[in-house]
Ligand code: AMP
């Protein structure tokens with residue numbers, strides 16, 4: 001824990017910009033190191049624990065990139081047409097045993113291994129064939145054309161994929177192309193999730209006056225599932241210090257991360273603070289953002305473990321407002337969870353789109369507005385805001401396909417002005 005002494009975590013209550021908060025979180029976290037071996041078919045979305053080195057050259061042999069005729073490049077006549085004598089047909093997967101001599105060629109299919117001595121393929125459409133005679137006009141082909149070289153894609157012994165990668169469909173195919181059936185991945189990060197609030201009701205309960213259904217647990221569950229997290233659902237917790245402490249202790253005993261929503265705003269903060277102070281070094285940040293603040297983050301120690309012995313369980317306490325809970329999740333927790341899970345951080349792809357309306361914005365805080373990005377008539381990207389932007393209006397988030405992110409220093413945006421946009425595809 002000593003390394004936290006100089007970090008913003010130690011400063012307790014602080015006003016931070018979004019970027020400062022992100023940096024402070026990233027600086028505090030260390031990835032888990034446990035790994036497991038899984039079948040390739042089960043590995044989509046998992047974090048590769050180490051480099052996958054290629055055991056073979058890919059392709060394993062020089063082969064033809066086209067359907068055509070294979071021959072010796074040295075036979076090409078620079079000045080006039082080249083005439084070749086076809087001596088056979090070669091299919092992919094069936095090697096050619098005999099020698100094809102100078103002046104001869106072979107009808108060859110895409111992917112077939114180049115016979116010894118042949119280095120060039122003329123595609124069918126570039127030659128004229130009369131019986132077994134093939135004519136190639138001057139200048140249509142150069143020696144070495146249309147031949148894929150052995151090891152051109154991957155070289156034996158070299159990394160084909162780097163550790164820390166979140167495996168995507170093409171990665172699974174790449175690993176399969178090496179003949180590898182299993183991969184070593186980090187174990188899934190375990191995230192305990194609960195909601196706090198006396199006014200919250202679980203699905204199936206009647207909605208009495210003044211109560212609302214606990215929606216955050218479902219949005220956050222979905223967000224965690226998309227990130228490949230193992231979720232421990234601890235349900236709903238009343239606004240009661242003893243209940244909060246008991247649930248946190250259950251969470252800390254089995255999870256790497258505790259994700260909560262509600263209970264960190266001004267009205268609730270005192271009792272939450274007392275409980276958290278007794279369990280770790282959680283900082284309550286007033287992050288200059290909208291929607292979003294308040295937000296609490298820090299390490300929690302298990303009841304029977306002195307701080308600093310085991311890796312801490314990290315608390316991310318999100319605000320209760322349904323939009324604010326999701327926005328703070330995407331702004332802070334998403335990247336942090338990937339980092340803890342051992343994934344190499346990838347910058348979010350940020351799109352610039354023209355805003356269809358003027359937006360009022362004052363410098364000194366980051367604003368996340370819900371938007372719909374669409375193709376404009378001139379083929380550029382434009383974005384319009386979804387309905388009411390209140391922090392509690394979940395529908396605005398559901399209708400949106402992107403967050404419009406107005407940076408800390410940015411002022412108002414004029415109609416047609418460019419704004420940064422985080423597309424939900426790739427983010428959520
Ligand atoms: P809090 O941050 O606890 O003060 O909550 C702020 C607002 O968000 C209140 O109106 C809560 O009723 C609402 N809220 C808190 N938690 C949830 C939840 N899990 N699902 C839906 N609304 C919530």
Ligand code: MG
Pocket residue numbers: 196197198262263268320
């Ligand atoms: Mg509350």
